[in-house]
Amino acid sequence: MKLKLESTTELTYNMEVSENDLGNVAPHWIKDDEVSVCQLCSKSFTALKRRHHCRACGRVVCRKCSSKKSNLAYDNNKPNRVCDKCFVILKNVDGKVVDQKVPKGVKLMNANDPSILSRYLQKSMDRGKTWNKRWFVITKEFAMYEFKAHHDIYAIATLPLPGYQVIFPVDNIENVFCLSHQQKLPPTYLQSECTASRDRWLNVLKKMVNLELSEESNRNSTHSSESSGSQNAEDGCYKTS
Ligand SMILES: [Zn+2]
Ligand SMILES: [Zn+2]
Numbered sequence: 001m002k003l004k005l006e007s008t009t010e011l012t013y014n015m016e017v018s019e020n021d022l023g024n025v026a027p028h029w030i031k032d033d034e035v036s037v038c039q040l041c042s043k044s045f046t047a048l049k050r051r052h053h054c055r056a057c058g059r060v061v062c063r064k065c066s067s068k069k070s071n072l073a074y075d076n077n078k079p080n081r082v083c084d085k086c087f088v089i090l091k092n093v094d095g096k097v098v099d100q101k102v103p104k105g106v107k108l109m110n111a112n113d114p115s116i117l118s119r120y121l122q123k124s125m126d127r128g129k130t131w132n133k134r135w136f137v138i139t140k141e142f143a144m145y146e147f148k149a150h151h152d153i154y155a156i157a158t159l160p161l162p163g164y165q166v167i168f169p170v171d172n173i174e175n176v177f178c179l180s181h182q183q184k185l186p187p188t189y190l191q192s193e194c195t196a197s198r199d200r201w202l203n204v205l206k207k208m209v210n211l212e213l214s215e216e217s218n219r220n221s222t223h224s225s226e227s228s229g230s231q232n233a234e235d236g237c238y239k240t241s
Contacts, residue, residue, distance in 0.1 A: 017057050023072045023090050027058030036148040038062040040083055041101050054083035056090060060151070102154040107145065109155060115139050116213075117204050120150070122191040128173060131191065142208050159188070161208040168202055177202055179209075 017027045030039075032051050037044050039059040045051050052066045053059070055075070061083045069079040070090045082090060102108045118137040123146070124130060135147040137155075142162050145155035159179065167178040170189065175198040180187035192198035207213065 019089055022056050022086060023070065024074055026074050027054070027056060029053050029058045030060050030151050032060065034150040035060040035152055037152055037154075038065055039151065039153055040065040040085060042103065042153055052081060054086055055080035056082045056086035059083055059085075106154045106156065107158060108153060109137070109145065109147075116208075117201065119192075119197060119201070121201070124189040124191075125186050127186075128171065128176065128189055136190075138204060138208060140213060142211060144205075144208075161205065162211050164205075164209045166202060166205045166209055177205075179205070 017025060030053075035045070035051070038049075038061050040061050041064065043049060043062055045062070049062055051060045052063055054061055054066055055072055056070065066081050066083045068082060068084065068087045070082045070087055071077045072080045072082075072090075116138045118135065120133055121136050122131040123134045123136075124132075135150045135152070137145045137147070138161075139145065142160065144159040144161055146157040146159070147155055161179075164179045164181045167180055167187075168176075170176045170178045173191070175192045175195060176189060177192075177198065178187050178189050190201070192201055
């Protein structure tokens with residue numbers, strides 16, 4: 001059985017509904033807890049700034065970015081709340097294309113950006129006193145990107161991996177490993193939810209810090225005997241839900 005890798009391709013905050021199908025098919029709604037910021041204007045959601053779903057593309061956006069309605073064919077042409085981006089497409093309005101806004105200096109991830117590994121991990125910057133759940137993505141450029149939530153449109157931090165040391169085990173805490181750098185303090189503590197996930201991260205990270213691409217980065221090529229055989233069925237926590 002081959003290791004499932006779907007989770008590595010889910011950087012798709014971009015529309016899953018194609019422009020031609022927009023309004024004709026009900027979109028898959030992105031889950032509320034998979035976004036921490038509006039997927040159009042990138043302002044943080046709060047108790048007051050609430051999440052709304054675009055009925056055309058399924059994005060999670062703020063009220064300001066979804067103030068308009070459009071008649072949607074899949075809902076018997078009834079008017080439905082849509083995001084500003086879909087509104088422009090659906091109405092075929094001339095005028096400015098609504099662009100996603102990201103704060104200066106942060107990286108906007110594209111749906112097509114290839115990733116090697118991506119997963120929620122717990123992260124601690126104080127030796128395990130406090131932990132935060134973050135979505136991490138490792139790319140072929142030997143960088144690890146940190147997102148507050150899975151479908152956020154921009155990364156809140158980037159770690160260039162070469163030069164780091166991967167430390168494991170750490171203080172005998174289960175499934176915890178650490179990335180440390182002589183010039184960059186404090187070290188980053190990470191925790192996986194299961195042993196199989198931990199081993200996979202360790203395997204990839206240990207190569208990336210030495211500027212080696214792991215086999216997982218060549219998903220399209222034929223699997224080497226090493227990568228296809230050993231790590232598979234038991235890796236239950238990698239099956240997409
Ligand atoms: Zn917004
Ligand atoms: Zn939309």
